Amino acid sequence: MVEEQNIYKGNKKILFMTTFAFFLSFVVWFNMAPFASTIQKALQLSNEEIGVLLSINVALTIPARIIIGMLVDRFGPKHVYAALLIFASIPCFWFAFADSFWQLFMARALLSVVGAGFVIGIRMVSEWFPSKHLGLAEGIYGGWGNFGSSAAAFSLPLLALLFGGENGWRMAIALTGVLCIVYSFIYFKSVENTPSQKEFKKPRRSGAMEVTSYKSMAALMLMSIPLYAALALITWQLSNTSLISNQIAVAVYTALAAVYGYNLYKIWTVNRDHLRKGVPAKEQYSFKQVAILDFAYFITFGSELAVISMLPMFFEATFSMGVAGAGMIASSFAFMNLVARPGGGWLSDKFGRKKTLIILLAATSAAYLCMSQIGSNWPIAAAVLLTMTCSFFVQAGEGAVFSMVPLVKKRLTGQVAGMVGAYGSVGSVLFLAILGLLNPSLFFLGISIMAFCCFITCFFLNEPGKEHSKEKVPAAEEKTEKSGKEVAI
Structure with missing residues (x-):
């Protein structure tokens, strides 16, 4: 200790x-x-x-x-x-x-x-x-x-x-x-990258994420497509508003396609040599972990930003509320971050990361399904309570996702976090686009269905601590982990 x-x-x-x-x-x-x-x-x-x-x-x-x-x-x-x-x-x-x-x-x-x-x-x-x-x-x-x-x-x-x-x-x-x-x-002036007794591990190559199998490389190439598709969607929305011409939009699409092509080239060049030689078992990690966490953050963080954007108008229209009151209710969704996200991380530490994420995604799906039923005949207090409950599950799910991200592969933590975080932004872009096409009830129902699909997907996760065990850790930490003693942060 x-x-x-x-x-x-x-x-x-x-x-x-x-x-x-x-x-x-x-x-x-x-x-x-x-x-x-x-x-x-x-x-x-x-x-x-x-x-x-x-x-x-x-x-x-x-x-x-x-x-x-x-x-x-x-x-x-x-x-x-x-x-x-x-x-x-x-x-x-x-x-x-x-x-x-x-x-x-x-x-x-x-x-x-x-x-x-x-x-x-x-x-x-x-x-x-x-x-x-x-x-x-x-x-x-x-x-x-x-x-x-x-x-x-x-x-x-x-x-x-x-x-x-x-x-x-x-x-x-x-x-x-x-x-x-x-x-x-x-x-x-005030921080250091690591404690004095730890080594800061770096990727062997830069320019793209390292993977440990040809199957994972193909998955990485496919998983990169939505990142560019979201930027194309924003460009399309701008062209529809006539703020940029169709010619400019086509130029942006072409540039995005070229950058994606270059990204594929970098993924190949970064990974080809060590894949040809074969990756030692102790260096391997499952890219499936990254893909599932991408999807989970897409649902949780992506829906959070979209819901925060539409809640004031939703409560104002549904309950004939004033702008100030509707705004206060909407702000409660964001304020839950102060307790919900640390709460999701704490639950992951205490009860297991995979199990916690599965439960929170199931609860998120159920909460959004209930929100799809909110109508003017509901008591406002019940609608507000449901909204705050939903926000807790959503943001606790975000905390559970990022309790797992650093454990996938230590020296790639920044890149894994970058991709998972980017998928959260992709989710917000997509959900905001869908919001303009559906009424609030169908919007909440759609998120509920997607959260349920993610809930099913998470059963295929590996408990990330087992992957992490392949990484070298300081002897003192390893000793205390085995002893089961805890140190309060």
Whole structure:
């Protein structure tokens, strides 16, 4: 017990510092939302243009999570998080002082990269906590970091009022960029990639995820398609609004196809040599694990973002509520992150990761099925209680997913987290697109059916601790794991 405490000494500080970095990245990522109507009036934008700015805010997050995942595994989370925060400040300042729609558009597109910050901390936290406490630690990181979006919603308007004048919103947004720069230096000076007695394991090759069989390589190639399809869907939506011409849309489609082709080439070149030689048993991992976790996060995180977007209008229309009341109910869905995501991680640590994820996905499916039945004849209190229950299961499921991600393959944690996280963003893009085609009842029912399919798929997961056992761990940690003693984080 004492030896393990020495290995991970200072891990609470690392968790706090990294969680705040994630929190700050979400404040910056969502710093437009509280000022959408103000910006629309100030720059005389149409409803269509405001909608595009809100949707483009997630566009580059999808490829960025893949790229950032590779960089984290290559250079370490300390350097990459500090660099990302500095990078985020540039489009943040550009957006704050933009005076045209296209300047706002470019700034928001670049700012969407900061959404990839989530991936960095997954690797950092996994280095500083033993596997038996990893679920709770990752849950705290994810849940409290996600709270940055809610913090931006209630704090930035107050800052704008303090600055005063018609440019108060500009100063409040610019301040978030200043905070990014300041904290990037604080973070870089305050953390290390690993405890002093641990080695930071890097992939042998960069440019694509390493796999350990030809079957896994084919699966990786297929699993990459939705990442590009989501960007194509966003492009199609933009062309339908006439904000970009059909010619530009075709050019984007062509570019996406070319990048996907290059991605296939990199997957082949990174993996061909070691696959030809044969991968030793101790180095192998099942890509099936990654694919199932992709699907699980697609359902949980993807549906969360879509539901948060539609809940205010849903409650307003269903119960003839005022805008303020409907907004408060909708915010409760996001606020559950503070307890639900750490709760899902803790349950995974306590009762087994595979079993916990299966139960939470079954509960998510049931909760969404119940939400599809909400109507004006329901008591509002019952509808709110069901909504909060559903949000708990959804976000606890997210915590359960990321309690497993770092255990698939240690030296590939950044890339695995990047792909799983990207699938969450793909899910949000798809669910938001479906939302425009279905009524709320069918929308909730569709999510319920997909969650049930994912529930069935998760029976094919391997308990990730068994995969993780092939990785070399410090002797002291191995000794304490065998003894069954626990150390509180």
